[in-house]
Amino acid sequence: MTTSLQEELLQRNNLYTTSTRSWEAISGLAWHDVTPAHSRLASARAVSVVIPAHQVAYCLKAVLDALDGQYHRYEFEVIVIDDASCDTTAATASRHPAVSRLIRLPRRMGAATARNLGTFVSEGETVLYLDADMVLPPHVITDIAARATDTSVLVGFRHNLPHEVHRNTLDGRGMRPNLGADHRVVWRPPAGVHLPYTGLTLDTPLDGRPLDHTNDFLDLGYGRLYYDWDLPRMVVTALVAVPRAAVLDVGGFAAEFGRLGWGMEDTYLGACLIAAGLLVIPLRQAVGFHLDPRDARDQWQRKLATWPATLAHYRHLMQQPAPSGRTEPFSAAMTRLLNSCEVLR
Numbered sequence: 001m002t003t004s005l006q007e008e009l010l011q012r013n014n015l016y017t018t019s020t021r022s023w024e025a026i027s028g029l030a031w032h033d034v035t036p037a038h039s040r041l042a043s044a045r046a047v048s049v050v051i052p053a054h055q056v057a058y059c060l061k062a063v064l065d066a067l068d069g070q071y072h073r074y075e076f077e078v079i080v081i082d083d084a085s086c087d088t089t090a091a092t093a094s095r096h097p098a099v100s101r102l103i104r105l106p107r108r109m110g111a112a113t114a115r116n117l118g119t120f121v122s123e124g125e126t127v128l129y130l131d132a133d134m135v136l137p138p139h140v141i142t143d144i145a146a147r148a149t150d151t152s153v154l155v156g157f158r159h160n161l162p163h164e165v166h167r168n169t170l171d172g173r174g175m176r177p178n179l180g181a182d183h184r185v186v187w188r189p190p191a192g193v194h195l196p197y198t199g200l201t202l203d204t205p206l207d208g209r210p211l212d213h214t215n216d217f218l219d220l221g222y223g224r225l226y227y228d229w230d231l232p233r234m235v236v237t238a239l240v241a242v243p244r245a246a247v248l249d250v251g252g253f254a255a256e257f258g259r260l261g262w263g264m265e266d267t268y269l270g271a272c273l274i275a276a277g278l279l280v281i282p283l284r285q286a287v288g289f290h291l292d293p294r295d296a297r298d299q300w301q302r303k304l305a306t307w308p309a310t311l312a313h314y315r316h317l318m319q320q321p322a323p324s325g326r327t328e329p330f331s332a333a334m335t336r337l338l339n340s341c342e343v344l345r
Contacts, residue, residue, distance in 0.1 A: 006223070006318040008275035013221035014231055016152065016279040023147060031147075032284040034139045037071040041146040047076040048124030048244070049141075053093065054083035056132040059263030059291040060092045063135055066288075068098035079122055081105065081114035082103040082344075089132075094344050102345035103338070110258020113205060115237065117341070119247050120334035125150075127244045129266075134158060135289040136239075137177065143286055144241045153270065153278050155217075156239030156286035157182040162296065177287040185211045187227075195228040202227070210234075216282050223275075231280055235270025236306040239288055246273055251326035252334075252339055253324040257313060261306020264314040277321035 020031045027041050035042060049067060053060060060080075067078055077100035080093040084105050093102045101121060105114065119127050126148040131137070144154055157179035180186045187208035194201050210229050214220050250272040257265035264273040274280065293299065 002321050004319050005271055005275055005322040008283060008322045009231070010223040012223075012274050012277065014218055014279055015221065016281050017218065019149065019152065019279065020281065027146070031281075033244075034285050035142045035146045037139075037142060039142065039146055042072060042142045043074050043145070045126045045145050045148040046074075046124040047072075047126050047128055047141055047145050047148070047241070048118075048122035049076065049128045049130050050077045050115055050118030050122060051080045051130050051132050052111040052118070053080050053085065053089050053132040054108070054114075055085050055087050056088060057085070057087040057089050057092055058293060059135075059158055060089055062094065062291065063130070063132055064093070064096040064098045066135045066138075067141075068096070069082055069138050070136070070141040071138045072145065074145065076141055076145070077101065077122065077124060079103075079118045081118045082112065083114045084101040084108045090344060097196055099345060102343075104342040104344055106340045106342070107339075110255060111237075112253035112258045113255045113337070114119045116252040116255065116330070117334055117337055119244060119252060120331060121338065122244060125244060126210065126241050127247060128241045129239070130211055130288075131290070132239045133291045133293070134238055135291060136286075137288065140239075140286045140288070143283055147281075147283070148241055148243070150243045150245065151242075151278055153232055153273055153280045154241040154286075155236070155280060155282045156241075156288065157185060157282075157284070158238045158288055158290040160290045160292055162292050168280075175289070177289050179284055182287070183210075184229070184236070185209070187229075191226065194286045196307065197233065198225060198228050200228055205216050205271070211282060211284075216284075217280055220280075231274055232267045233271035234280055234282075235266055235273070237269075238290060239286060240266070242269075242273065243278070245327075246276060246278060248327040248330055249325065250276060251330050254317065257310050260309040260313055262310060263304035263307050268314055268317055271318065275325060295299040
């Protein structure tokens with residue numbers, strides 16, 4: 001009898017403490033400490049940053065400036081996949097010194113496809129998926145390179161900056177990103193509202209602390225829930241680092257999510273990687289500024305309107321077997337796609 005992806009998750013723990021304690025013993029640092037630039041552990045993994053970009057001319061330079069300003073002493077590549085933008089996104093990326101590769105898709109294909117192509121052309125052992133509106137503090141690449149392994153998904157966090165706050169500086173200069181600004185850290189859902197992911201409706205307002213109350217996600221193994229959260233939902237591609245080989249093996253992101261609407265492709269990738277035996281480990285020190293566009297509220301409402309369709313597709317895929325052994329067909333599909341793209345750098 002074939003085991004579904006959902007059933008696979010029920011068999012997987014998230015007991016990563018042996019790995020983190022071993023790292024702490026070797027490094028002399030706490031897991032959530034900022035890693036010094038001179039740490040010899042920073043050379044442990046080659047990192048490729050993959051950025052899907054669509055209509056982000058308002059913020060992309062600040063994001064790339066932050067990558068150029070990382071104090072990481074070892075070479076890392078920055079790959080921007082322009083998803084057929086109509087603004088100056090491609091031009092901004094083409095002239096920025098931080099960008100190693102710039103590829104333009106032949107038509108709008110969605111962030112999942114953009115990330116897949118970026119993963120395919122990347123050369124690092126670890127791929128850091130970074131949204132094109134996420135500004136990183138200077139230590140984050142070193143934190144990731146020092147801790148990444150073949151069996152870990154390293155999760156960072158985001159602090160949204162409204163457009164009226166960042167519009168003059170575009171990078172949050174003079175501010176320190178706040179871990180508690182992420183919903184996976186501080187979560188206050190109202191009472192009486194249907195939560196679509198699990199179908200829960202809370203009787204009273206909740207002052208939720210998903211990160212703290214799950215013991216830094218340790219207690220989310222075996223398919224367990226924290227109200228409307230589970231382990232796959234903690235994998236958010238605004239800032240997450242994964243082993244490249246594992247992503248290729250599960251076939252990358254499911255591109256059909258982008259055709260249906262917004263959301264769930266990163267949750268589904270998280271589920272696939274967990275089923276493959278990877279452990280989801282948070283990095284509390286890795287918090288970036290998410291730079292909201294001027295029309296952030298309207299964009300959010302449009303995204304939420306499409307979520308029922310992507311959630312239904314996610315539930316359908318969770319009843320299918322866990323994907324594996326897909327490196328060859330994934331690579332073939334990406335080779336065909338690359339041949340239709342414009343390679344700008």
